[in-house]
Amino acid sequence: MINLFHLRHVDWLDSQLIYHVLPRLGQEGLIILAPSSPYVCIGYHQNLEQEVDLDYCQAHHIPVFRREVGGGAVFLDGNQIFYQLVLHKNHPLAGGSKADYYQRMLQPVVDTYQELGIDARFRPVNDIITAEGRKIAGTGAAEIKDHIILVGNLIADFDYETMTKVLKVPDEKFRDKLFKSLTENLTTIKREKGRMPTWDEMAEPLIRNYQKILGPLEESPVTEVIRQEVEAVKHSYLSDDWLLIKRRDEKHRNIKIATDVNIIQHMHKAPGGLMKANYELKDEKIQSLSLCGDYFCYPADVDRQIERILEGRQLDEAAGILEEYYRQHAIETPGISPSDWAKVISG
Amino acid sequence: MATIEGFNFPDELHFTADHVWVKLDGKVATVGLTQFGQDIAGAILYVEAPNPGRQVAKDEAFMSMESGKWVGRVKAPVSGKILESNGELEWESDMVNKDPYGKGWLTKLEISNPEELNLLYKAGSADLAKLISAEKQKYNK
Numbered sequence: 001m002i003n004l005f006h007l008r009h010v011d012w013l014d015s016q017l018i019y020h021v022l023p024r025l026g027q028e029g030l031i032i033l034a035p036s037s038p039y040v041c042i043g044y045h046q047n048l049e050q051e052v053d054l055d056y057c058q059a060h061h062i063p064v065f066r067r068e069v070g071g072g073a074v075f076l077d078g079n080q081i082f083y084q085l086v087l088h089k090n091h092p093l094a095g096g097s098k099a100d101y102y103q104r105m106l107q108p109v110v111d112t113y114q115e116l117g118i119d120a121r122f123r124p125v126n127d128i129i130t131a132e133g134r135k136i137a138g139t140g141a142a143e144i145k146d147h148i149i150l151v152g153n154l155i156a157d158f159d160y161e162t163m164t165k166v167l168k169v170p171d172e173k174f175r176d177k178l179f180k181s182l183t184e185n186l187t188t189i190k191r192e193k194g195r196m197p198t199w200d201e202m203a204e205p206l207i208r209n210y211q212k213i214l215g216p217l218e219e220s221p222v223t224e225v226i227r228q229e230v231e232a233v234k235h236s237y238l239s240d241d242w243l244l245i246k247r248r249d250e251k252h253r254n255i256k257i258a259t260d261v262n263i264i265q266h267m268h269k270a271p272g273g274l275m276k277a278n279y280e281l282k283d284e285k286i287q288s289l290s291l292c293g294d295y296f297c298y299p300a301d302v303d304r305q306i307e308r309i310l311e312g313r314q315l316d317e318a319a320g321i322l323e324e325y326y327r328q329h330a331i332e333t334p335g336i337s338p339s340d341w342a343k344v345i346s347g
Numbered sequence: 348m349a350t351i352e353g354f355n356f357p358d359e360l361h362f363t364a365d366h367v368w369v370k371l372d373g374k375v376a377t378v379g380l381t382q383f384g385q386d387i388a389g390a391i392l393y394v395e396a397p398n399p400g401r402q403v404a405k406d407e408a409f410m411s412m413e414s415g416k417w418v419g420r421v422k423a424p425v426s427g428k429i430l431e432s433n434g435e436l437e438w439e440s441d442m443v444n445k446d447p448y449g450k451g452w453l454t455k456l457e458i459s460n461p462e463e464l465n466l467l468y469k470a471g472s473a474d475l476a477k478l479i480s481a482e483k484q485k486y487n488k
Binding site for chain 1: 387415417
């Protein structure tokens with residue numbers, strides 16, 4: 001029988017370390033908890049200094065953590081209830097493809113949202129969205145030792161403002177775009193239902209729905225063995241060696257809001273000057289494009305015109321549209337060709 | 348070149364049950380993910396390769412890859428010392444998907460126990476065909 005660790009609000013660090021140590025102890029389990037204080041959590045392959053505004057976090061006493069699970073940087077707090085499922089790779093439910101695994105093991109979360117009166121659904125590969133297409137859960141997975149870890153959350157409420165402040169962004173314009181995109185594409189139970197759900201309203205159906213596929217769960221406290229292991233690994237997970245692991249140095253900024261929504265900034269050094277493009281890419285379509293740089297254009301509003309003609313167009317159409325635009329208009333952009341515009345947009 | 352269930356397995360390579368290939372050149376083993384392995388992994392967004400000089404043991408999880416917010420581990424097919432990792436994958440991780448037996452190679456290591464190669468599958472063997480057929484069913488491919 002799989003253990004259920006229904007822990008409610010716990011120390012923020014425990015909210016991460018318990019599921020990290022279970023596979024090292026060879027234990028399966030379903031953990032339901034929330035952090036008692038907020039923190040920022042980055043994905044395993046991310047570059048902390050590049051993703052997170054560490055000065056802001058330090059000034060506001062917001063700790064940071066690098067998880068072994070994939071995905072991007074997120075602001076986590078007690079208004080999100082987390083499920084962390086640790087299954088041995090040979091467990092009958094752990095077989096098949098990643099896509100199948102996500103779909104199978106996120107169904108209890110979808111069912112829970114349905115019971116809360118929200119018409120949520122699974123969208124491959126690993127999103128849970130509302131009928132209107134807004135994301136309403138974060139999910140990720142990892143293989144640690146011989147176990148598969150699935151983590152995710154039910155979002156009762158979300159602090160959009162702090163999320164946009166803890167992330168490192170190139171400029172305020174980008175931050176505004178990020179905030180707008182987050183509020184438009186990420187929703188919460190509170191927003192959907194007009195009130196905050198209680199813990200039990202979320203946890204009770206979540207546990208019951210997981211029991212439907214996992215079988216009966218045995219409620220367990222955090223044992224002394226787990227506690228000792230948490231203490232043993234704590235130092236290494238908080239060390240600079242772990243937090244500041246150097247990953248690839250991104251030339252561009254790309255923040256994933258949902259599977260098909262990204263906030264992007266690209267820079268490109270063309271012979272005629274430095275160019276910068278900010279936009280939202282939604283379903284491969286360019287939205288809210290803004291172009292700037294130290295280039296010269298005649299007429300002076302060429303960049304504004306390009307923003308307009310590319311609005312709502314497919315990203316892979318951009319190069320052709322720009323070539324055509326240059327052919328049909330008397331435009332002078334010394335040292336900036338249509339392909340430079342295409343390059344700063346496409347990256 | 349052997350083809351099993353529509354996936355290619357070059358004759359000169361050895362394979363693990365975890366879908367890693369090994370190409371031996373003297374004492375140097377080049378390691379990568381098979382065409383089948385990259386297919387079940389999905390679009391690879393990140394590759395974390397080991398640093399040169401590191402000693403790895405056979406079956407040790409020695410590098411990671413990420414696709415669909417899923418961090419998967421790659422196990423060393425043989426023991427040895429890392430000589431070089433494919434730095435290009437830092438920028439073009441999708442090479443593992445596009446060219447798994449070529450530009451998508453992962454790492455090179457100096458093998459410390461040549462006997463371990465005997466534990467791997469050989470292209471064209473019945474064992475490999477059986478493994479891939481079973482895996483194809485398991486992964487619904």
